[in-house]
Amino acid sequence: IQMTQSPSSLSASVGDRVTITCRASQSISSYLNWYQQKPGKVPKLLIFAASSLQGGVPSRFSGTGSGTDFTLTISNLQPEDFATYYCQESYTTPFTFGGGTKVEIK
């Protein structure tokens, strides 16, 4: 299964609404997770099963989608949200990650 994220990078301002998309090469139902990684840090789980928010993650993060098309939305972007975001399919091995989306400060 190939996972294609878009865009690969984006510039946004604090307070903006940001949407990142992830497309699977075949249907993966809701077996889709989202992670956030800051430079030099360990990836952090944000969303599992396409739309379930991990405990402790701010509610401005949300995930939608099923089948082949998924989105991660960050509403009201905060300074601490500037990072790289990865989608990952958990439908089957090799549990492929998307290529990442780097969210930068405009």
Add this chain to the structure above:
Amino acid sequence: QVQLVESGGGVVQPGGSLRLSCVGSGFTFSNSGMHWVRQAPDKGLEWVAFIQYDGTDGSEKYYADSVKGRFTISRDNSKHTLYLQMNSLRAEDTAVYYCAKRSYYYGSGSANHPYTWFDPWGQGTLVTVSS
């Protein structure tokens, strides 16, 4: 709290071997499936291998095609430790290697196929393959 601590990284020549370790604490290690995930410098994330919880010779193990036949995942539940034996190392194996716990839940309609994810992750250990 749940914690994973990797060790064993370092510099190795092409063709060489290295064994990584990951010690888990704060959870029932023997009941948990475990993964290795790697990240090459300034690159994205790549799943490497998975081992199911019991760790016996017949336990489920899965590998990425890029490491199959060269890497071996194993575990010692008495020591709460996960291993990755890496042989025939190549320059393209240079990466930070993370261990991660398999977390999961059975949602409605997924009785035979749980939703799973990597959480938590260890801090990572750097493997550099270079002459």
